[in-house]
Amino acid sequence: MVETRRTAARHLWTQLPFFIWLILLWMLxxxxxxxxxxxxxxxxxxxxxxxxxLPPVELSGxxxxxxxxxxxxxxxxxxxxxxxxVAWQVWxxxxxxxxxxxxxxxxxxxxxxxTHVGVTASLIPGSLVAQxxxxxxxxxxxxxxVRNAADVERQRRCVLRWEDRIVRAVGSREQFGALKAREAExxxxxxxxxx
Numbered sequence: 659m660v661e662t663r664r665t666a667a668r669h670l671w672t673q674l675p676f677f678i679w680l681i682l683l684w685m686l687x688x689x690x691x692x693x694x695x696x697x698x699x700x701x702x703x704x705x706x707x708x709x710x711x712l713p714p715v716e717l718s719g720x721x722x723x724x725x726x727x728x729x730x731x732x733x734x735x736x737x738x739x740x741x742x743x744v745a746w747q748v749w750x751x752x753x754x755x756x757x758x759x760x761x762x763x764x765x766x767x768x769x770x771x772x773t774h775v776g777v778t779a780s781l782i783p784g785s786l787v788a789q790x791x792x793x794x795x796x797x798x799x800x801x802x803x804v805r806n807a808a809d810v811e812r813q814r815r816c817v818l819r820w821e822d823r824i825v826r827a828v829g830s831r832e833q834f835g836a837l838k839a840r841e842a843e844x845x846x847x848x849x850x851x852x853x
Contacts, residue, residue, distance in 0.1 A: 675721060675828075677703050686781060720834070725826035732823060733778065740783035747803060758804040759788055762817045764795045765840065766825055766833055772797070774824045779817055 684699030685691050747755040764772055769792070776787045776797055789798040801813050825833045 673707070677707060680706060683777065720828065720831060722827055725823065726828070729823045729827045733782075736782045740785075743803060744783045755802045756805040756809075757800065757802045758810060759798055759800050760804075760810050760813055762797045762799060762814050764797065764821055765818070766821060766829065766836075767795060768829070768833065771821065771824055771829060771833070774828070775817065775821045778820050778824070785813070785817075 680703035681696065681699035684702050685695045688695050747753075764775060766772070772790070772792070772795060776790060779785050779797065779799055780787045784802050786800045787797055788800045790796070791798070797817065799813070799817065801810075804810055804813060822837055825837050829837070
């Protein structure tokens, strides 16, 4: 009986960040940080996690507040910048904004990270996840403001940077280590150091 309570308490503690994330996501989707959106977000999070009996989400158990703050500031800046770019594209009658559906193969093999990247990309104006390939870890995004192959590559790098920011903030130690190894390999390749 005592062991069951400990297991339940440990499960609740590990799921608490996910529960809070659901509430924040609800508030972001409605664009309101009010007591009413907090209450309705809490109700939605309870319904989502208890009534539908989704499989438990295994969190990494690692949260880096500094990288989380960097992610949030970068995200807010990207939302503002994306809003201004979309508004400019609407009002600029001389040029029609190009659009494309691009494939972005993610480097982290984790459902939760893939979900975070997809939600982040969709919340930034000018991009929307059109399809996901969970098995191959590929996000297909519809992007506006794309005119050539260089724009496609720039957008792909942008999504991969969001993946890196999310791994830094909430990824597991193994994912963070793999990210650091990729960065070191990329730095060595730029500097001409053999692998």
